Amino acid sequence: MLRKALQRSLPSLGRSISTYQFLKIETPSPKVYHVQLNRPEKRNAMSLEMWYEIGEAFDELSDTSDCRAIILSGNGKMFTAGIDISAFISVVPQQSDSAHKSLSLLKTVKKLQDSFTAVEKCRKPVIAAVHGACIGGGIDLICGADIRLMSSECYMQVKEVDIGIVADVGTIQRLPKIVGNQSLVNEYCLTARKISSDEAARVGIVSRVLVDKESMIEEAVALAAQIASKSxxxxxxxxxxxxxxxxxxxxxxxxxxxxxxxxxxxxxxxxxxxxxxxxxxxx
Incomplete structure (x- = not known):
């Protein structure tokens, strides 16, 4: 499918995993894999291809025996700008009958949901390290992670109501359980207002805030290495x-x-x- 047939060797481990077009995968520490969203020129806006690759990569790492912890971050200036609007025009079904259009769209949405649920279902703990901005689908994605870190300049935004849709791949279902305050989550989702790093830490969306991206990634690697050292x-x-x-x-x-x-x-x-x-x- 979207995954390239080409395999690449990870020098630090001597193992081969799939190469992905829109994801960059490295091994910064033994038993630790670092998955980066990798469309920096598009602010890591998530095309359908990237979306599906995320699910494929986490399914693969779940079954990679020497992978014990995973870091999820974004390459470039921000974690992600959310949905790639231009790419998602192709999601609209072409059938003339409205019922058939609905069934076709339902199938696509379920596939998109499964791609992000793969992060939660991955057998290995996932640490999301978020910098710059985490917008729309980015929040859906990190809600499936086990631990979330954030850099101080970063903000989050449940953006979907601003583009006329309902967040449908995890935020509405997972964020209330993360925050524990339904009124506050309702506010985030209904207003699309920005959530600062200080607020994200205060309400429990993230575990801690680091001064910048570099120190955040260092903290994520240290945390992942600590987890990887356990049984x-x-x-x-x-x-x-x-x-x-x-x-x-x-x-x-x-x-x-x-x-x-x-x-x-x-x-x-x-x-x-x-x-x-x-x-x-x-x-």
């Missing part, structure tokens, strides 16, 4: 159960983690972790 079985199990428990009752979450640990505690990672001896195996 991959424990880390991936923790992410899985955190996401599950967010959407289920306390008892359902307890039942699930009990089943998880009844299997995983029989493995060797707890012995390695508690003894401090040896390295964890890649799953």
């Amino acid at each position: 991959p079985v424990a880390v991936q199990g923790t992410k899985s159960n955190l996401v599950y428990s967010r959407d289920h009752t306390v008892q359902e979450g307890l039942d699930r983690v009990a089943l998880w640990n009844s299997a995983m505690l029989l493995g060797g990672d707890p012995i390695v972790a508690m003894s401090g001896a040896g390295e964890f195996e890649d799953p």
Whole structure:
């Protein structure tokens, strides 16, 4: 499909992963992969091709054995300007019948949703590092991440009402659970006002604010490296159960983690972790 057949070797790991046209993937630390949105000349505006590549890349990294943590950022002056409006004109179905148009558009929207949900479903923890601006679809994207960092000059904006559409790929569903204040999220979504880095940190959209992009990426790499040093079985199990428990009752979450640990505690990672001896195996 959109993914190029060409494979490239990552020198620091000696592994090969797919090459993407609109994503730049590097390995700044062992077991850590850095995925960058890579249309800097377009302020990383998300075309359909980039959108689908995001889903493909996170599906691939989820199954890459030596990947234990992922950083998601944007190359250039900003994280993303959101939807590439000119590219999305092609989404409008060409059928003459309105019912058939609706079904065709529904299929496209579901594909777009799945591409961003791949970030949340990825078995490896994802750290979003946001600079410059994070507009529209960018917020949908980072809401699927596990940890979010932001540079001080950055702002966010749920922009969709300004272009006459409803945010439909994750913000409306995930942001209220991140912030914990439905009134405030309603305000963001209905007014499209800008959210400063200070406000984003204060209301819990991001964990912390760093002075600039460089220090933010350094912090993201250090955080990802710390996660990558832990048992991959424990880390991936923790992410899985955190996401599950967010959407289920306390008892359902307890039942699930009990089943998880009844299997995983029989493995060797707890012995390695508690003894401090040896390295964890890649799953």
